[in-house]
Amino acid sequence: MDIATHVFSALYQFGDAFAFLVLSACGLAVIFGMMGVINLAHGEFIMCGAYVTAATVHAGLPLPLGILAGTIVSALVGVLVELAVIRHLYDRPLDTIVATWGLSLIATQGTLIMVGSTMAGVGTPFGSFQVGDYSYSIYRIVLFCSALGVLAALYALFNWTRFGVLARATIQVPHMAAALGVDTRLIYSLTFACGAGLAGLAGGLYAPTMTLVPTMGATFIMEAFVTVVIGGADVFLGTAPAGGLLAIVKSGMTSWQGQLFGQIGLLVAVIIVVRVLPKGISGFVLRERT
């Protein structure tokens, strides 16, 4: 085996970890960055997306449409949750965590009761390719590209559209935005739906690669939280670099000592980073700027 295959293998693993971290975190990061709300039911939105994707694919739809369906259904559920619960708790951020945790319990257990302990999965598409002695899944490359695509789309959404401008205005000075005629409640609803939809997208994208169980959200949630904690409140200055940094830690530790140590590495990285940069990477970057 020559150096090139080693480098490719390392890059592949990095890309895989990066895609997982960014895709699972961006929905959480949008909601947290925009609204200061931590959505502990994030994992359950991911689960919802994955289940809807699998169900629609079983019903005969092609996978991309299934993923789209998963995204849309999650976003709609997000709107409902925002209207019913989150809306009443904006001035009590700690209570939102508690309430969304309650929702997460309901969703996990409700799915277990209604759908059963497992659901038939979807096969991973595209097959694999060979580099050196190892074969790699093409779908993982697709996931990496999707992660980059999601970041680009979010950038475009928040910088180039009217909704993005209004949303950023609402985050910066909510009262001012409201005084200027922005329907801030609607903006909050839409932002929450956007975050929930992104979670659903992550679920849909990963549905072909994992077993579908009601507790599958928990697989994502730790990585998502860790990325958001390290990244801080900004999606682009935070989540993306945090995803990159953590992907290096995770893929490095994983290839060195195995999967568990990859996760322990993540945790240690978080504890060290919050000690050094309490407001995350984006807080650090923004402080340097001002």
Add this chain to the structure above:
Amino acid sequence: MTGFVSFFRRLEGPQTVGRGRAFWSLFAVVLLVALAYPLFSDGYTVGNTVYFFVWVFIALSLCLIWGYGGSLSFGQTAFFGIGGYAYGVLTLNFGSAYGFTLVALVVAVAIAALFAVLLGYFMFFGRIAGVFLGIVTLAVTLMLERFMAQTAGPEWHIGSARLNGFNGMSAMPPLTIPWPGEPIVLSADIGLYYFVLGLLVVVYLALRILMNSSFGNVIVAIRENPERAEMLGYDIRKYQLITFVIGAALAGISGVLYTVWGQYITPSSMGMTAAALPLIWVAVGGRSDLTSTVVGTLVVLAAFQALTIYGSQYALVFMGVLLVLTVLIAPNGLVLGLMHWLGRLAVRFKQRAG
């Protein structure tokens, strides 16, 4: 002597609900009933009550950190698990002779507290607060769960104690008090009941004194306004760290007693669902008061168990609904609200009588 008296005067004060002769008579009645209870009940029910009491300690720890301190820790189950596993490892290695189980209890709680010192240092001195604190502590407990769940192979052992992965450790010796002649074995019924009840009363009263002391007042001041507390010259990081460590020790006690009670401990005791349950008890009871936390925990636990008989799957859904509704409708907790209402009623009654 006056110092001694003023120490106990702190049993009631601004930070705890319940004062005066009426409250303490009620307390004495409840205590007497609790003491006499095993005489009128069978071993199984008493053992079950011990199970309820065991959880009160972790609820009190959350009440201390979240209700009084204002920092929401999701990771109390991490200390619960550490305490439980530490007790298991210690007793499986060294046995239960010469009252070693009591030493193991203390050491296990100390290990949990030490871990909290380490974690708390990074968190509070890194000045993370609010939602981030919750997330980091949650990540820690989920990580511990995953770590313990993969220790299935025979290579994972500490001394002669196998960790056994997802199945957890079992067959730890019960608590034993050395006694001239025959050592007293506290099996999971009447013996353990009195031990846990005694510990609970001591911890409850000690926490009341602590929260009404100047330390407790500073903790509450930090909850109300950290900046102002800091401007008044308090190093809030130290106060938060100490609260966190005390809370961790309480959660550790819970873990040890749980292990003693059931003689097993599994990784799922640190998982997502396990971490959510204490939060529900404390939130429903009323997080900012010790008494309402104790009462709320016992009531919710009893309700949960009653529901489980009809369908354990639905019981968890019900708990989730209860939590969401409590947060939305009665954010201060149901029991605490009830207690305040009773207090107002008593005052009005007194006024009318006078």
